[in-house]
Amino acid sequence: MNTFTKFRKLSIRSKFLVLFVLLFVWFGLIQLVQLFFFISYIKQYNEMTETIHLTNSIHGELREQLEEEIRDIVYGKVYFEDGRQYQILSQMEEHLNTVANKEMAQPFTNEIEEVRTILETTTEYVDLLGHQIKFNVPAEEKYxxxxxxxxxxxxxxxxxxxxxxxxxxxxxxxxxVIKEKINRDIVISITVYILLVMITFFIIWIASKYMLKPIYSLQNHAKEIAKGNLNVLINPVTATNEIDDLYNGFHLMTNYLKHIISQVHRTSNEIIHTSRQIHQSTEENLTAGEQMTSTSQFITRDLQQQHIQLQQLQRENERLLEKQLSFQKQLDTLPEEHDLIHEHTSITITMISQLQKNMEEFKTQITTCFANMEVIGALGEEQLTTIEEIAENSDKQLAYLDQLQQQLRQFTI
Incomplete structure (x- = not known):
């Protein structure tokens, strides 16, 4: 697994953190290089200043001190052994060696060697002066x-x-040269900073484009889904960051939404079919209820007519019974040879009485049947009202389901 693959598997926060760390390291390296050059320029300048100072000290201060010290020794103001002549010469030699070790003094090696030779000669003359003082030679030789x-x-x-x-x-x-180098370094630094900024923006643009590509795809897919097109092709991607996880989650959500809408569509079709059957059954029940109500009303009217006819028949039967009774009374006054007629009249009266009794029972049954028909009529009207309410609710449900179907047709699955 290479570094790029490991970098791709990092989260967005980690990626930006790594980029900022690299950018910080990049700027830090540039600053370190600039600091290195600046220190080298300061070192060169310090070497120049020190070289000039040491050379000037040999030329001025130390040389004057040496001449003054020799003069005091010759005039006897200072003993040779107590003089600082060798210390001054040693200091001049030390300064000369320091100058010779400087890089900028390399072109002047011959001049430095000549000065060193003269210092050695001067040291020999100082030794000679000390020898002369030691052996007390004439003053002319000292001078x-x-x-x-x-x-x-x-x-x-x-x-x-x-x-x-x-x-x-x-x-x-x-x-x-240092000035030119500084100007050159400034130009190079500005150029490097500009290039660094451009490269940084380019890297950020590439990284943002790569990382935000799923978001742009989600935006387009969301617009299509908002229009009702659920057939938009959403290819799953390999999850390398949170945006890819969001993209795959949107893909799963879209598939689940398709499944739900398909189930709703199929269920709505079934509900519509069932509702239409219920509506049809309701209409049939409504028709049957109306027919039953009409039939019950017709039966009620027939029962009323039968009741009226039965009452008329009962009245006629009563009149007939009265006539038979009157006729029987008349027969009772006849001679006994009319017994056969008398017997026939008794039988007739008995039959009329039985018929009267049967008519009473039939009247009672008609009254009971009439009462039952009134109850059936009331129940039929109540049932008819209930069926009408069911039919009205069924119509509303069908209208709502038709509206739902129209909304579902907006989605292309």
Missing amino acids: TTQEYIGIASGLINDHVQTLLQNTLQESEIQKE
């Missing part, structure tokens, strides 16, 4: 040695002055 030392000091002055002039010229050249 002569002093003059030689003065001549050597003058040569030191001339050569060191030449070295100083060359050093100053070289320092001016080095200053110009």
Whole structure:
């Protein structure tokens, strides 16, 4: 597994953190390089300043101290053993060696060697002066040695002055070189910073485009789904960050939404079919209820007519019974030879009485049947009202389901 693959599996926060760390390290390296160059320029400038200072000290202060110290020794103001002549010469030699070790003094090796030779000669004359003082030679010889030392000091002055002039010229050249380098480094730094900013923006643009590509796809898919097109093709991606997880989650949600809408669509079709059957059954029941109500009303009217006819028949039967009774009374007054007629009349009266009794029972049954028909009529009207309410609710439900179907048709699955 390479570094790029590991980087791809990081979260978005970790990726941006890594990019910012790399950017910080990049800026830090540039600052370190600039600091290195700046320190080198300061070092070169300090070397120039130190070289000029040391050369100037040999040319001025130390040379004057040496001449003054030799003069005091010759005039007897200071003992040779107590003098600082060797210390001054050693300090001049040390300064000269320091200058010789400087990088900018490399072109002046010959001048430095000449000054070193003169210092050695001066040291020999100082040794000679000490020998003369030790053996108490005449003063003229001491003065002569002093003059030689003065001549050597003058040569030191001339050569060191030449070295100083060359050093100053070289320092001016080095200053110009350093100035050019600083200007060059400034230009390079600005260029590098500009390139770094451009590269950083380019990397951020590429990274944001790569990471935000699923979001743009989600935006387009969401617009299509909002229009009702659920057939939009959403290809799952390999999850490498939170946005990819969101994209795959949107894909699962869309598939689940398709499944739900399909189930709702199928269920709504079944409900519509069932509702239509219920509506049809309700209409049939409503028709049957109306027919039953009409039939019950017809039966009620027939029962009323039968009741009226039965009452008329009962009245006729009563009149007939009265006539038979009257006729029987008349027969009772007839002779006994009319017994057969009398017997026939008794039978007739009995039959009329039985018929009257049967008519009473039939009247009672008709009354009971009439009452039952009234109850059935009331129940039929109540049932008819209930069926009408069911039919009205069924119509509303069918209208709502039709509206739901129209809304579902907006989705293309």
